[in-house]
Amino acid sequence: MIQKKSLQWIAWVLIMPVLVLRGFTTIYPIVKTVLNSFFDIRILSGVNEFAGLSNYINIFKDQKVITTLKFTAIFVVVSMLFHIVFGIGLALILNMKFKGRRFLRTIVLIPWAMPSVVIGMAGKWAFNNDYGLINDFIRRFFPDFQLSWLINTGSARAAVIALDLWKDLPFFAILVLSGLQFISGDIYEAAKVDGADWFQSFFRITLPLIMRNVLTLCIPFTLWRLTSFDLVYSMTSGGPGEDTSLIAYRITMEAFTNLNVGYAAALAVLLFLVMGIFSWVNMRFMSRFEN
Amino acid sequence: MKKKMISILLMAAFVCSALIGCGNNGDSDQSSTDAVTNKGGNKEYDLTLYTVNSTDADFGDWLANVEGATGLKINVIAAPTDTDTRQQKITTILSTGDSSVDVLEINDEMSASFKNSGWLEGLNDTVMTEDIRGEFPQGYIEDMITDKNGQIVGVPGYSGYLAFWVNQEIMDEVGISAIETKEDFVEYMEAVSTDGRYGYGGSWEKTYAFNEMAQFVNMFGGDYLDWSNPANREAMEFLHEMVVKGYTSLDQIADKYEQMNSKFNDGKYGSLFMWGLGTDYAKAGMLGDDKIHMAMVPQFSEQKYIFTDSWSYVLNTASKNKDAAVKFLQYMASEEGMKASYEAFDRYPARKDVAEKVVPDTDPSKAIYSRYANECVVKGRPMLPQTMEFISAMGTIFQSYIKGEITIDDFCAKAQEYVETYN
Numbered sequence: 045m046i047q048k049k050s051l052q053w054i055a056w057v058l059i060m061p062v063l064v065l066r067g068f069t070t071i072y073p074i075v076k077t078v079l080n081s082f083f084d085i086r087i088l089s090g091v092n093e094f095a096g097l098s099n100y101i102n103i104f105k106d107q108k109v110i111t112t113l114k115f116t117a118i119f120v121v122v123s124m125l126f127h128i129v130f131g132i133g134l135a136l137i138l139n140m141k142f143k144g145r146r147f148l149r150t151i152v153l154i155p156w157a158m159p160s161v162v163i164g165m166a167g168k169w170a171f172n173n174d175y176g177l178i179n180d181f182i183r184r185f186f187p188d189f190q191l192s193w194l195i196n197t198g199s200a201r202a203a204v205i206a207l208d209l210w211k212d213l214p215f216f217a218i219l220v221l222s223g224l225q226f227i228s229g230d231i232y233e234a235a236k237v238d239g240a241d242w243f244q245s246f247f248r249i250t251l252p253l254i255m256r257n258v259l260t261l262c263i264p265f266t267l268w269r270l271t272s273f274d275l276v277y278s279m280t281s282g283g284p285g286e287d288t289s290l291i292a293y294r295i296t297m298e299a300f301t302n303l304n305v306g307y308a309a310a311l312a313v314l315l316f317l318v319m320g321i322f323s324w325v326n327m328r329f330m331s332r333f334e335n
Numbered sequence: 336m337k338k339k340m341i342s343i344l345l346m347a348a349f350v351c352s353a354l355i356g357c358g359n360n361g362d363s364d365q366s367s368t369d370a371v372t373n374k375g376g377n378k379e380y381d382l383t384l385y386t387v388n389s390t391d392a393d394f395g396d397w398l399a400n401v402e403g404a405t406g407l408k409i410n411v412i413a414a415p416t417d418t419d420t421r422q423q424k425i426t427t428i429l430s431t432g433d434s435s436v437d438v439l440e441i442n443d444e445m446s447a448s449f450k451n452s453g454w455l456e457g458l459n460d461t462v463m464t465e466d467i468r469g470e471f472p473q474g475y476i477e478d479m480i481t482d483k484n485g486q487i488v489g490v491p492g493y494s495g496y497l498a499f500w501v502n503q504e505i506m507d508e509v510g511i512s513a514i515e516t517k518e519d520f521v522e523y524m525e526a527v528s529t530d531g532r533y534g535y536g537g538s539w540e541k542t543y544a545f546n547e548m549a550q551f552v553n554m555f556g557g558d559y560l561d562w563s564n565p566a567n568r569e570a571m572e573f574l575h576e577m578v579v580k581g582y583t584s585l586d587q588i589a590d591k592y593e594q595m596n597s598k599f600n601d602g603k604y605g606s607l608f609m610w611g612l613g614t615d616y617a618k619a620g621m622l623g624d625d626k627i628h629m630a631m632v633p634q635f636s637e638q639k640y641i642f643t644d645s646w647s648y649v650l651n652t653a654s655k656n657k658d659a660a661v662k663f664l665q666y667m668a669s670e671e672g673m674k675a676s677y678e679a680f681d682r683y684p685a686r687k688d689v690a691e692k693v694v695p696d697t698d699p700s701k702a703i704y705s706r707y708a709n710e711c712v713v714k715g716r717p718m719l720p721q722t723m724e725f726i727s728a729m730g731t732i733f734q735s736y737i738k739g740e741i742t743i744d745d746f747c748a749k750a751q752e753y754v755e756t757y758n
Contacts, residue, residue, distance in 0.1 A: 087426055087430055088426065088448045088452075088720055088721055088722075089720060089721065090452060168589070168591075169594075172586075172594060173586050174598065175594075175597065193589075195585060195586060195588040195738075280589070281540060281542060282541075283540060283541045283588070283589070283731075283734065284588055284734050285734055285735060300420075300423055301419050301422070301723045302724045303422075303423070303426060304724075
């Protein structure tokens with residue numbers, strides 16, 4: 045035992061390179077971001093001075109950020125609700141036995157495999173009133189239909205959420221499908237013998253058994269939504285006005301376009317805290333669910 | 336004991352290899368740096384150029400020409416193609432006093448941000464001397480690349496205009512031969528705008544709308560940085576009215592140049608303002624005197640106004656190779672240098688006298704560009720140090736005003752507030 049303890053320093057030395065690397069690539073940026081958030085750093089104006097909490101206070105006075113926070117909340121909640129509802133629905137379809145199932149399972153992942161920036165650029169055209177395939181499709185049923193999706197707040201937000209769903213929903217569904225495949229067919233057979241219909245089987249057997257899987261998936265998928273910026277960057281540039289601006293997009297603009305490093309750092313710290321709180325709540329919820 | 340010995344030996348081997356690895360890296364870094372700056376004890380390069388043109392197919396020929404003419408050996412660093420990344424990198428180089436880059440190419444947005452920062456060397460006595468200064472577009476020189484002390488800090492690499500483009504097929508169809516005044520413009524709007532077609536098209540996405548807002552303010556004789564000026568208000572009301580009367584489309588709030596040009600090529604717009612020499616129209620087979628072509632800017636007020644833009648070569652204050660850099664910049668400002676850029680990159684010479692000599696009469700842009708230079712008040716775009724924030728903020732309230740969400744009074748008040756905030 046004593047011998048083992050005396051050799052522990054070797055273990056520390058061996059993992060030291062990883063710790064140093066992690067320190068430089070993760071710990072240092074986090075600490076530096078927190079420090080920067082207390083400074084007014086505007087590179088283009090040559091300003092770099094201590095500002096205390098003013099960056100944090102300004103966040104809640106800045107109309108652009110308030111609009112951004114509102115849309116971020118709408119985007120995350122609505123998108124995640126649809127992910128859960130339609131994701132489970134799609135997973136159930138993909139779990140059915142039919143000809144071409146394997147092919148469908150493969151092609152359904154294509155949107156997810158495409159880069160968000162490409163999808164955003166395609167989305168800008170797809171929702172165009174004159175050239176877009178969305179309106180082209182709708183006009184097959186309603187020939188007089190005219191709507192420029194990206195110029196009004198509501199329709200632009202709906203378009204962004206729809207495109208986000210189109211991209212990531214299949215991946216969510218495939219992951220739910222992996223949970224579905226662990227449910228033994230015997231349980232459904234037994235339920236059928238007991239007279240359970242499809243809805244009863246779904247709500248009493250399927251849903252409870254995949255719920256832990258779905259809740260686990262909700263953590264990364266929600267965090268990805270919170271940090272999503274590329275879709276909006278390439279599709280709407282946050283417009284019309286700031287109506288489709290997401291918090292990660294706002295941070296990117298402040299940090300890398302406007303070069304307001306201090307303010308961007310304060311926004312990043314805020315996002316970091318929100319993500320931390322969300323993860324903690326989700327984990328608590330999961331442990332309660334398990335109990 | 337045996338295990339302990341093996342562990343210690345392994346540990347020692349690991350530490351040694353790690354140290355050797357670090358040492359080697361350091362050496363190789365050093366040698367690679369040496370390879371860039373020294374060769375056999377002499378400097379291999381006379382200056383380093385940070386350029387946006389290195390991806391052009393003719394860049395190699397251009398570089399050979401410049402090196403041959405100046406006798407300089409130039410180290411080229413390619414600037415990132417992404418606008419934001421490029422601006423960050425250039426800002427970092429200049430703001431940190433990085434001397435590894437001597438000459439950089441910067442656009443108007445960066446000029447506006449950097450010209451009073453002290454990061455760029457004044458060129459009045461060395462490059463932009465009085466004998467050639469008058470040949471450059473004066474409005475551009477004053478608005479974009481002259482600092483608060485009157486020092487010109489850049490050499491414009493070319494002259495581009497925010498030209499007025501018309502569709503000749505549509506003009507012939509409605510029987511209008513020229514659009515010279517505001518009344519002609521309105522008449523053209525009325526005649527063209529019908530059945531999903533608009534007399535005027537734009538790209539009013541919030542970061543793009545700025546060009547047209549400023550152009551119309553100019554045409555009405557206003558001042559984009561003074562929103563108490565009644566001409567500014569008149570210009571904005573005119574644009575709003577164009578939407579209300581159906582002369583231009585509200586849909587263009589979501590459009591960038593790609594969407595706008597597609598619609599122009601498809602005959603949905605009768606006219607617009609656009610940079611460049613019409614590459615997108617040429618690709619669609621729509622460029623030509625009988626199709627889409629440049630026309631003289633209509634006169635709305637006492638004079639005709641037009642914006643010019645450029646990428647300018649600037650000298651980093653921190654440079655340690657200023658003599659070589661000045662030699663390079665002198666060449667870029669000379670007739671030969673501008674000719675080389677025109678031949679390699681199709682960049683229309685910034686100097687009037689050079690354009691007259693170098694650009695052949697067969698170049699379709701020559702006649703109209705000469706008219707722009709001679710008949711219009713040529714200005715640089717009105718920009719502030721916090722350029723991109725200002726552009727985006729103005730675009731946002733413009734969209735709100737055009738959509739009827741705010742009044743013209745609210746718009747002007749906000750616009751003035753932004754001018755003061757971002758200055």
